[in-house]
Amino acid sequence: MRTGADCVVDGLKEAGVDTVFGLPGGAVLDIFSKLYHAPFRFILARHEQGAAHMADGYARATGRPGCCVVTSGPGATNAVTGLATAHADGVPMVCISGQVPSTMIGNDAFQEADTTGITRCITKHNYLIAEPDDIPRALREAFHIAVTGKPGPVLIDIPKDFQQAQVRTEDNGQLDLPNYRPACEPDPEQLDALLDALSRSRRPVIYAGGGVIAGDAAAELTAFARQERIPVTTTLMGLGAFPETDPLALRMLGMHGSVTANRAVDNCDLLISVGARFDDRVTGKVSGFATHAKKAHLDIDPSAIDKSVKVDFPVLGHVKLALRAMLDRGKTADHDDWLRKIAEWQEQHPLDFDRQTNELLPQYVIEQIYNVTGGKAVIVTEVGQHQMWAAHFYKYTEPRTFLSSGGLGTMGYGMPAAIGAQAGRPDQLVVDIAGDGSIQMNFQELVVAVEHDFPVKIVVINNGHLGMVRQWQEMFYNNELSATVLGRKRRAAMERLDEPTNNGYLPDFIKLAEAHGALGMRVNDKEKVAATLEKAFSSDRPTVVECIVKPDENVYPMVPPGAALADMVHGGVLV
Numbered sequence: 001m002r003t004g005a006d007c008v009v010d011g012l013k014e015a016g017v018d019t020v021f022g023l024p025g026g027a028v029l030d031i032f033s034k035l036y037h038a039p040f041r042f043i044l045a046r047h048e049q050g051a052a053h054m055a056d057g058y059a060r061a062t063g064r065p066g067c068c069v070v071t072s073g074p075g076a077t078n079a080v081t082g083l084a085t086a087h088a089d090g091v092p093m094v095c096i097s098g099q100v101p102s103t104m105i106g107n108d109a110f111q112e113a114d115t116t117g118i119t120r121c122i123t124k125h126n127y128l129i130a131e132p133d134d135i136p137r138a139l140r141e142a143f144h145i146a147v148t149g150k151p152g153p154v155l156i157d158i159p160k161d162f163q164q165a166q167v168r169t170e171d172n173g174q175l176d177l178p179n180y181r182p183a184c185e186p187d188p189e190q191l192d193a194l195l196d197a198l199s200r201s202r203r204p205v206i207y208a209g210g211g212v213i214a215g216d217a218a219a220e221l222t223a224f225a226r227q228e229r230i231p232v233t234t235t236l237m238g239l240g241a242f243p244e245t246d247p248l249a250l251r252m253l254g255m256h257g258s259v260t261a262n263r264a265v266d267n268c269d270l271l272i273s274v275g276a277r278f279d280d281r282v283t284g285k286v287s288g289f290a291t292h293a294k295k296a297h298l299d300i301d302p303s304a305i306d307k308s309v310k311v312d313f314p315v316l317g318h319v320k321l322a323l324r325a326m327l328d329r330g331k332t333a334d335h336d337d338w339l340r341k342i343a344e345w346q347e348q349h350p351l352d353f354d355r356q357t358n359e360l361l362p363q364y365v366i367e368q369i370y371n372v373t374g375g376k377a378v379i380v381t382e383v384g385q386h387q388m389w390a391a392h393f394y395k396y397t398e399p400r401t402f403l404s405s406g407g408l409g410t411m412g413y414g415m416p417a418a419i420g421a422q423a424g425r426p427d428q429l430v431v432d433i434a435g436d437g438s439i440q441m442n443f444q445e446l447v448v449a450v451e452h453d454f455p456v457k458i459v460v461i462n463n464g465h466l467g468m469v470r471q472w473q474e475m476f477y478n479n480e481l482s483a484t485v486l487g488r489k490r491r492a493a494m495e496r497l498d499e500p501t502n503n504g505y506l507p508d509f510i511k512l513a514e515a516h517g518a519l520g521m522r523v524n525d526k527e528k529v530a531a532t533l534e535k536a537f538s539s540d541r542p543t544v545v546e547c548i549v550k551p552d553e554n555v556y557p558m559v560p561p562g563a564a565l566a567d568m569v570h571g572g573v574l575v
Helices: 004-014 026-035 048-062 074-089 115-122 132-147 160-164 188-200 210-214 218-228 259-267 319-329 336-348 362-373 385-393 414-424 443-451 467-476 491-495 509-515 526-538
Strands: 019-022 041-044 066-070 093-099 125-128 153-159 204-208 232-234 249-252 270-274 294-299 313-316 378-381 430-435 457-462 519-523 543-548
Touching: 004 026, 004 132, 004 160, 019 048, 019 414, 026 066, 026 093, 026 160, 041 414, 041 443, 048 066, 048 074, 048 093, 048 414, 048 443, 066 074, 074 093, 074 115, 074 153, 093 132, 093 160, 115 125, 115 153, 125 132, 132 153, 153 160, 188 270, 188 294, 188 313, 188 319, 204 218, 204 259, 210 218, 218 319, 232 259, 249 259, 249 385, 259 336, 270 319, 294 319, 362 385, 362 430, 362 457, 362 526, 378 385, 378 414, 385 430, 385 457, 385 467, 414 430, 414 443, 414 457, 457 509, 457 526, 509 519, 509 543, 519 526, 526 543
Parallel strands: 019 041, 019 066, 066 093, 093 153, 125 153, 204 232, 204 270, 232 249, 270 294, 294 313, 378 430, 430 457, 457 543, 519 543
Antiparallel strands: none
16 A cells, blocks of 8 residues: 555656655645655755756756656746746656645635646646546656657646545556557658658758757767758757757857858758747748748657648658658758858858957857867856857757757746756756846755755856847837846945946845855956856856956847848848
């Protein structure tokens, strides 16, 4: 005889879970009493959103499903943003939430919320346990659903009395999901049609997304692109799917994509999307997207195909299997003129910045992070301008080395996700590149890194603004900076500063780091950036490096909202 709480722990064991993130509360005390004796490492977050992002970061960095446990009511609703973030980016995760006793559901009980109703549209699947005997089956199904097909988060809501009740049904350990059969093997006829189109193409481009990384298909993608000599552009979520040091790499495309990537997509005659979903930040104005090209779409998610862009060659199935089949049957065509044109664009329009200025620019900081790490770190970001600069000025050569909130654009993601990544990959250098606005949303989680001796590094690009919003206000809203200038000390207080090296910005990130038990450093001189980063990255402690950068630097190139990819702007000039 087992209790429902015993079944939760047994289900986690069966799924191979080694790390659980979360916070306790009244509705999950029975589960936590079992976790106390369980063979898992439990990491206590300071906010349920942080716990969910930690599970997300763990999953993205390792390829294994993340797991978090939260209590009912506000515990579950705090986790909502983390679940929505994982859902938007296809991250495998299982969240177990407590619920008030089954007899009290619907009576506005203390800390009651309709968790399954709230999370229905931001999870791949969810469960409200109807009786204790359902718990073993739900755990097994949840982990299976989370990692198969297009990955995603699954929530299991368990009433408190069912955690305490005896589970009487004998568990046969079987999965029975007759209505859940995600496509796997691609259709040979669909592959033949695509390969035939490729044999006739003279200007092909591969457009790779996060599905390549989720499908463990980066090696196959790289081999296929090199075999066929096809240039590759990636989405934000696809960074690392193809080595950006390769001559075929076009870098990221879309709103803040490289000039070369956007021009290549605009001029190609065959666009092969692999594990990407033609989202709006990539396509810009859909009617102006890749208008000269036939379009192919390889994806495991049938709902993604033809969702926003009509394609000519759909290939439904696992991208790893599809790419393997295409490797065996590829038909190389002559792309020499196309590759020469692309090389010309790359030479004319590199991703660059003002290298002559004495001001400390954020692009320079990120380039130095790349140089100091040798491109071998796991880079995590918050959301904003620094996120785009991290995509531009750090070159990714391996999958699962760039973690960021793409689809939902969640500020506050980076710090807890970096902690989750470090928990999953303890021997890897993990660096969170953060903005001064975004980092404040979950800065409290730094203490978790200190408690567990996770040597995460946080580089705060401090420009005193909500930078991306400020850029949009400058470009499209008459430079009316409404609610985007962050806290500053009063002028009288600034004049009393002994070392006014942070421009009087609030908060003082060095003191904030030290208050949490971490190491803090500050730099505002470009000549000292590399040495400061080397010192920080060699430390075995969690470390915050605050970089005081030019406050009004903008991210370029940029495709204005509603424009086509061909209409890129750099500093107010069409390029």
